[in-house]
Amino acid sequence: MLGRMKIDGRPTRTIVPDADGISVRVIDQTRLPFALEERRLSTLAEAAEAIRIMIVRGAPLIGVTAAYGLAFAMREDASNDGLDRAVATLAAARPTAVNLRWALDRVAGNLRQTASRERFERAFAEAGRIAEEDVASCHAIGSHGGRLIADLARERGRRINVLTHCNAGWLAAVDWGTALAPVYAAYEDGIDLHVWVDETRPRSQGAALTAFELNGHGVPHTVVADNAGGHLMQHGEVDICIVGSDRTTATGDVCNKIGTYLKALAARDTGVPFYAALPFSTIDWSLRDGVAEIPIEERDGREVTHMTGRLDDGGFATVQVVSPGSPVANPAFDVTPARLVTGLITERGVAEASAEGLLALYPERRAAA
Numbered sequence: 001m002l003g004r005m006k007i008d009g010r011p012t013r014t015i016v017p018d019a020d021g022i023s024v025r026v027i028d029q030t031r032l033p034f035a036l037e038e039r040r041l042s043t044l045a046e047a048a049e050a051i052r053i054m055i056v057r058g059a060p061l062i063g064v065t066a067a068y069g070l071a072f073a074m075r076e077d078a079s080n081d082g083l084d085r086a087v088a089t090l091a092a093a094r095p096t097a098v099n100l101r102w103a104l105d106r107v108a109g110n111l112r113q114t115a116s117r118e119r120f121e122r123a124f125a126e127a128g129r130i131a132e133e134d135v136a137s138c139h140a141i142g143s144h145g146g147r148l149i150a151d152l153a154r155e156r157g158r159r160i161n162v163l164t165h166c167n168a169g170w171l172a173a174v175d176w177g178t179a180l181a182p183v184y185a186a187y188e189d190g191i192d193l194h195v196w197v198d199e200t201r202p203r204s205q206g207a208a209l210t211a212f213e214l215n216g217h218g219v220p221h222t223v224v225a226d227n228a229g230g231h232l233m234q235h236g237e238v239d240i241c242i243v244g245s246d247r248t249t250a251t252g253d254v255c256n257k258i259g260t261y262l263k264a265l266a267a268r269d270t271g272v273p274f275y276a277a278l279p280f281s282t283i284d285w286s287l288r289d290g291v292a293e294i295p296i297e298e299r300d301g302r303e304v305t306h307m308t309g310r311l312d313d314g315g316f317a318t319v320q321v322v323s324p325g326s327p328v329a330n331p332a333f334d335v336t337p338a339r340l341v342t343g344l345i346t347e348r349g350v351a352e353a354s355a356e357g358l359l360a361l362y363p364e365r366r367a368a369a
């Protein structure tokens with residue numbers, strides 16, 4: 001299946017069902033930007049491991065991969081116990097992105113009404129539908145967010161500088177992405193724009209993945225160290241910040257890659273609009289206080305102490321960058337309170353970051369609220 005996003009001019013998607021009808025192929029994101037390699041996933045263990053070690057990452061893509069993982073599990077043990085065990089295994093792979101739990105609940109809910117012998121086919125088809133819906137949501141996010149960039153370009157009559165953090169592009173979803181979808185939409189509409197790409201230590205998703213994506217599309221961009229954003233904003237070099245989200249509360253608090261909160265603080269201080277772009281599957285309607293309630297994944301300290309990269313001679317090396325013996329901490333996400341968020345760009349339009357703002361776009365949630 002062809003995607004809209006491109007690598008070397010070739011349309012590509014991050015996850016594609018294989019012709020054998022029992023597996024999927026994914027891009028191994030641990031190898032980017034220096035090597036483009038695919039992995040085939042066909043078992044529960046492979047899907048859970050791919051999510052855990054971040055062969056696939058980004059909230060929407062984690063959700064789709066988990067849905068396929070549940071399908072694979074149904075080939076191995078289609079009993080109710082097998083289903084419960086598979087849900088638990090996949091849910092534990094990464095705790096913060098709520099799209100994972102959302103996708104598991106959707107597929108598992110469907111399977112509980114389904115006879116065991118039909119469960120694999122049913123789950124595989126449902127995972128495919130979740131992937132297609134994600135593409136449609138991201139495309140719509142692109143249209144709504146692209147208009148924000150176009151409005152700024154009209155208003156300011158010059159090139160628009162967008163700052164983004166981590167990778168919330170098509171590599172983090174199935175196609176298009178969330179935070180980068182508006183960038184792609186505006187760029188394809190001929191808007192003159194440039195993207196400041198936060199490097200995003202410790203795993204460098206900005207330097208490795210966002211830069212790789214933008215390069216693939218010819219979108220003008222510059223990679224900056226994580227600490228540069230505040231300075232750029234103070235000097236009028238940023239017109240708008242757009243980030244993704246791993247979980248957004250019913251009140252509009254935005255959980256995203258560690259460091260996002262600091263950018264939102266700098267944006268507020270300098271009057272730069274700060275948006276989060278996310279599909280409905282990223283909204284956790286059960287939570288009202290993101291700082292207190294969202295579980296923050298703590299990852300291996302080795303991501304902080306070591307870095308891997310390409311040597312000048314073309315070889316690869318992992319090197320230690322922290323003083324030996326120093327303890328490290330590695331919280332992977334932080335929460336930006338709704339009061340610092342100018343708006344939430346969703347597939348239904350741009351919402352104010354508040355309970356009322358979200359309910360205005362998702363009125364069907366009013367009864368539950």
Ligand SMILES: CSC[C@@H](O)[C@@H](O)C(=O)COP(=O)(O)O
Nearest residue numbers: 057058059168172178244245257
């Ligand atoms: C469209 S993806 C939104 C988020 O998932 C993204 O901004 C992010 O924080 C990804 O974190 P990662 O740890 O790389 O999975």
